[in-house]
Amino acid sequence: MSDVHALTALTRVAALTLAVLTAGPGCKSETPSPAAETGTPGPSLQRNRIFRLELDTLTVKKIVGSGGDANGLKALLADYPLYVWTPEKEAQIAWVGFTGAPGSFARSSYTRVKFIADPYVVRMDPFAITLQLRDGRKLELDVSAVTLRDGRGKEAAGVLDDDVRLEARGGFGVLSGETRLSGDFEGLWSGEPDKSSPEVHIDTPADGVPSGVVRVFFDEPVRTTSLPERIFIRDAERRTLEIDVTAERSDILDATTQLLVKPRGLLPFDARLSVAVASEIPDLLNRRLGRAALSVVATLSSPPALAATFHDFAASRGEAEFTKVGAVDLIPNFGVEIPSSGRFLRLLAPPAVGTTSAAVLTRFVVNGTARALELRVKKVARTRDAETPCLRVTLASPKGVVFSVDCGPTEVPKKPLLGPELAGAGAAGIPQDREWVATPWSDLSVPLEGQRGQEVLVIIEAPPLTPTMNPAALTQFLVDFLRVVP
Numbered sequence: 001m002s003d004v005h006a007l008t009a010l011t012r013v014a015a016l017t018l019a020v021l022t023a024g025p026g027c028k029s030e031t032p033s034p035a036a037e038t039g040t041p042g043p044s045l046q047r048n049r050i051f052r053l054e055l056d057t058l059t060v061k062k063i064v065g066s067g068g069d070a071n072g073l074k075a076l077l078a079d080y081p082l083y084v085w086t087p088e089k090e091a092q093i094a095w096v097g098f099t100g101a102p103g104s105f106a107r108s109s110y111t112r113v114k115f116i117a118d119p120y121v122v123r124m125d126p127f128a129i130t131l132q133l134r135d136g137r138k139l140e141l142d143v144s145a146v147t148l149r150d151g152r153g154k155e156a157a158g159v160l161d162d163d164v165r166l167e168a169r170g171g172f173g174v175l176s177g178e179t180r181l182s183g184d185f186e187g188l189w190s191g192e193p194d195k196s197s198p199e200v201h202i203d204t205p206a207d208g209v210p211s212g213v214v215r216v217f218f219d220e221p222v223r224t225t226s227l228p229e230r231i232f233i234r235d236a237e238r239r240t241l242e243i244d245v246t247a248e249r250s251d252i253l254d255a256t257t258q259l260l261v262k263p264r265g266l267l268p269f270d271a272r273l274s275v276a277v278a279s280e281i282p283d284l285l286n287r288r289l290g291r292a293a294l295s296v297v298a299t300l301s302s303p304p305a306l307a308a309t310f311h312d313f314a315a316s317r318g319e320a321e322f323t324k325v326g327a328v329d330l331i332p333n334f335g336v337e338i339p340s341s342g343r344f345l346r347l348l349a350p351p352a353v354g355t356t357s358a359a360v361l362t363r364f365v366v367n368g369t370a371r372a373l374e375l376r377v378k379k380v381a382r383t384r385d386a387e388t389p390c391l392r393v394t395l396a397s398p399k400g401v402v403f404s405v406d407c408g409p410t411e412v413p414k415k416p417l418l419g420p421e422l423a424g425a426g427a428a429g430i431p432q433d434r435e436w437v438a439t440p441w442s443d444l445s446v447p448l449e450g451q452r453g454q455e456v457l458v459i460i461e462a463p464p465l466t467p468t469m470n471p472a473a474l475t476q477f478l479v480d481f482l483r484v485v486p
Contacts, residue, residue, distance in 0.1 A: 042120070042123075043121065043160055045159070045164075046159050047086050047088050047091070048088035049086050049193045049285075050084070050193065051084040051164055051191055051193055051194065053081055053082040053084065053164065054190065055078050055189055056187075056188045056189060056190050058074050058077060058186070059185065059186045059187070061183060061184050062184045063182070063183035064183060065179065066180075067174065067175075067180065067181045072174070076139055079100060079101075080098040080099065080108070081100065082166065083096065083097050083099040083108075083220060084096050084164075085252075092114060093113070094112075095112055095251075097110035097111065100219060101199070101219055106131055106133050107131075108131045108257070109130045110252050111127045111129050113125055113127045113146075122160060123146065123147055123148075124146040126142075126144050128143065132467045134467045135471065136176060136352065136468075136469065136470055136472075137174060139172070141168075141170060142172070143169070144169060146166065146167070148165070148166050149164070149165045149167075150163065151163025151164050151192070163190065163192050165190045168187050168189070169186040170184070171183070171185070176470075177471075177473070196290075197288060197289055198219060198283045198287065198289055198290075199289070199290070200216060200218050200219075200281075201217045202214065202277060203217065204295050204297040205357070209326075209356065209459070210268075210361075210400070211357075211359075211459050211461060213262045214295075215258065215259065215261070216231065216259040216277055216293075217258055219257075221252050221256060221283065221284055222283050222284075223281070223282050223284065224256050227259065230278040231243065231245050231259065231276070233261070233263065233273055233275050233276075234274050234276070235271055236272050241263050242265070243261055243262060244261075244262050244264060246259065265400035265402055266396050266402060266457065267297075267299050268299060268400060269300060269302045270299065270300075271299045272296065272297075272298050272299075273298075273299065274294055275296075276294050277292060277293040279291055279292040302398075303323040303457070304320065304321050305321070305363050305364055305365075306321050306364040309367065309484040310481065311482040314343065318330045322360040322361065323360065323361040325356070325357070325358065325359045326358035327347065327462075328345070328346070328348075328358050328359065331346050334346070334419075335417045336378065337441075345478070347462035348462065348475075349388070349463065349476065350462070350464045350465070351464065352465045352466060352467050357461045357463050358462040359460060359462070360459075361459050361460075362457075363456060364455070364458070365455050366451045366453060366455075366456055366484070367453075367484070370484045371448060371485055371486055372445045373395065373456075373482070373483075374445050375393065375444045375460070376441055376442070376443055376444075376480035376481050377477060378438055378442070379409050379478075380413055380417065380438040380477075381474060382472060383472065384437045385412050386470055386473050388413065389462065389464075391407065391409070391444075391460065391461070393408075393459070393460055394457075394461065395451075395457070395458060397457070398455050406444060406446045409440075409444075413436075413438050414437055415437060415439070416436070417437065418436070441480070462476075
């Protein structure tokens with residue numbers, strides 16, 4: 001009986017073997033892959049390369065929301081190429097992000113992505129990348145599938161090191177303030193290894209606000225090693241100002257696309273300054289800048305002096321005792337409580353596309369009883385509970401040594417108010433403007449201890465919005481009065 005069972009088992013094995021050998025192409029689950037047959041790995045990208053890929057075609061579908069359309073997304077992706085970097089020491093790994101002209105002031109994220117084994121193409125794990133523009137818009141791509149092929153249509157044969165074609169699909173979102181446009185996309189990008197050196201753009205405070213900072217943008221990540229020694233601010237006599245250089249944090253370790261250069265004191269008045277970026281700064285492939293970059297900025301003359309210890313922006317003195325820079329004016333009302341003099345000093349926070357603040361400058365001598373400089377401030381905006389900047393008050397000596405920087409108010413506007421143009425106009429048949437919200441009045445007190453008998457420079461500054469702040473909020477600051485208190 002055991003012999004019969006053994007013969008039956010042998011017959012079944014032989015039949016199964018014959019079925020496998022004679023199975024047609026439709027039996028995919030039983031057909032071994034070429035990689036499995038030969039033992040050869042799938043193709044990969046050449047190590048230690050940067051591929052910069054331009055958009056060729058884009059298909060957008062299932063769009064929902066507002067604030068744009070498919071053409072707007074195409075234009076945005078056309079302006080910012082895809083950036084793919086393959087490190088020298090990490091096999092089957094690439095970093096993917098956005099890049100673009102350095103003057104476009106975009107902040108992009110770079111994401112580490114692994115390859116998926118495939119005998120014919122380079123595939124990547126799903127990933128997400130973002131692009132933050134300084135006009136407040138934010139682009140998000142949630143990529144669910146990526147395929148990289150030889151750009152000339154050749155069969156993959158190990159390493160892709162020349163023209164590359166990238167096909168991707170997934171979801172997208174474009175955020176602008178409180179609006180969002182989203183949907184699905186399929187796109188085709190193509191390009192070749194990037195052979196160009198990194199480019200740089202210097203963004204200086206164009207109107208010369210002495211407390212201004214300098215921002216430096218690169219069109220691709222550069223290494224942060226020794227950066228402070230390669231950035232300079234010099235005066236006309238080539239004397240170097242003391243500065244602090246901070247690199248914008250990047251997902252790529254020890255690399256950045258944006259630097260913040262902040263003088264340790266005020267910029268000198270009546271000066272012509274040069275901002276220089278040395279050409280030794282390398283990118284991720286250790287290629288240096290094509291050439292050194294230089295930008296020149298002229299600062300303002302010393303501001304006028306206050307004639308008294310109390311200033312309520314009365315018409316007779318409001319224009320004479322301040323130097324005004326940028327979006328600054330004096331207005332009679334804003335749909336809020338009547339100010340002490342019937343006029344406000346108003347400063348409009350500039351959009352993030354430039355670094356020039358809205359500011360007023362003045363100076364005074366601290367008398368023997370002075371304890372603090374006090375301001376009464378209210379912040380107003382179009383958007384409730386949205387992120388907004390704070391009004392910055394800087395006190396410094398005439399030599400530019402800063403001894404106090406205070407910020408207020410810091411909270412977000414919540415209380416509805418009528419608005420500047422139409423407050424009180426309802427009786428005339430004109431609809432009142434109810435789209436503004438405000439903070440309560442805040443008394444900001446800036447200490448003057450240790451400065452008695454000294455001349456003090458005062459800078460009241462509405463700094464530019466950050467990229468994440470909504471420019472449509474039209475954030476503004478109202479200053480009721482300025483006084484020295486004992």
